[in-house]
Amino acid sequence: MADARSFFGPDDPPPYTEECLEGDSDFLITVDHASARIPASLGTLGVSPSELTRHIAWDIGALGVARGLSRRLNATLIASNYSRLVIDCNRDPHVPSAIPLISEYTAIPGNEGLSEAARQQRVDALFTPYQSRIAALLDARAAAGRRTILVSQHSMTPTFKGQSRAMHAAILYNRDRRFAGAMLDLLRADPTRVIADNEPYFVSDDTDYTVPVHAERRGLLHVEIEVRQDLVTTDSGQAEWADRIAHALVQARQLCLGE
Numbered sequence: 453m454a455d456a457r458s459f460f461g462p463d464d465p466p467p468y469t470e471e472c473l474e475g476d477s478d479f480l481i482t483v484d485h486a487s488a489r490i491p492a493s494l495g496t497l498g499v500s501p502s503e504l505t506r507h508i509a510w511d512i513g514a515l516g517v518a519r520g521l522s523r524r525l526n527a528t529l530i531a532s533n534y535s536r537l538v539i540d541c542n543r544d545p546h547v548p549s550a551i552p553l554i555s556e557y558t559a560i561p562g563n564e565g566l567s568e569a570a571r572q573q574r575v576d577a578l579f580t581p582y583q584s585r586i587a588a589l590l591d592a593r594a595a596a597g598r599r600t601i602l603v604s605q606h607s608m609t610p611t612f613k614g615q616s617r618a619m620h621a622a623i624l625y626n627r628d629r630r631f632a633g634a635m636l637d638l639l640r641a642d643p644t645r646v647i648a649d650n651e652p653y654f655v656s657d658d659t660d661y662t663v664p665v666h667a668e669r670r671g672l673l674h675v676e677i678e679v680r681q682d683l684v685t686t687d688s689g690q691a692e693w694a695d696r697i698a699h700a701l702v703q704a705r706q707l708c709l710g711e
Contacts, residue, residue, distance in 0.1 A: 459491055459573055460491055460493070460577065465533045466581075467533055467581040468533055468581060471519065475525070475526040475527045477527035479525050479603050480527065480586075481527050481603045485510050486510065487510055487535060488505065489533060494538065496562070499537065508555035509555075511681075515531055517684055519694075532578070537555060537560055538551070539551050542660055543659065543661055544657075583666075587666065590666060601673045602666060603677065604675070604677070620679070623647060624675075625674075626655035626660070630708055631673040631675050648678075673705075673708055673709075679693050
């Protein structure tokens with residue numbers, strides 16, 4: 453295992469943040485791309501400060517929405533504390549794009565020519581602690597006889613490579629559509645909101661990790677949610693979508709579990 457300790461500076465936070473650990477909700481909320489932070493040892497990866505505020509570095513507004521869900525549902529939340537430009541915590545580290553050389557149109561010079569040891573250091577310092585903590589939380593809940601519905605909260609840019617996205621939000625899934633289908637129907641009940649079905653992304657083993665590994669392999673009900681970033685850049689926008697999603701989550705739970 454590569455030495456992860458030299459990776460962090462004295463002011464760098466731990467690999468992940470967790471909140472509401474005593475929450476009694478069935479829901480466990482994850483935020484894989486919650487932060488644009490880069491460890492001090494890596495500087496800016498050669499990327500301009502303005503680029504690091506964009507969607508290429510993080511899921512803008514996703515953490516705010518997730519925290520709103522956590523408060524409304526009394527649900528445990530875990531969020532990665534570092535940018536997906538360092539390593540994507542929702543992608544198998546063996547996939548080359550887990551440490552991207554380019555994101556949209558932006559080159560990431562600090563990711564070029566990495567040695568295997570340098571790649572492994574990022575895995576050991578950021579990816580493994582975050583994903584291992586999710587596994588530990590799920591193991592503890594299972595041992596205690598607690599049900600878990602996994603909610604993976606994300607956000608999407610309103611324009612990608614010049615293409616505008618008309619949907620306000622999207623419901624994503626892979627093999628198991630049980631809970632996602634219920635969420636899709638409930639959110640689409642509001643005629644003023646366009647909710648996409650597995651667009652502009654979809655969950656797969658090649659492009660995702662949290663849902664396939666933690667939810668599908670355990671047979672857990674789950675959903676991945678994308679909200680358009682221009683709708684959740686403000687506190688009020690985040691609160692509005694947290695209200696909307698929380699209401700749908702509660703209803704979907706009742707529909708799927710008959711309770």
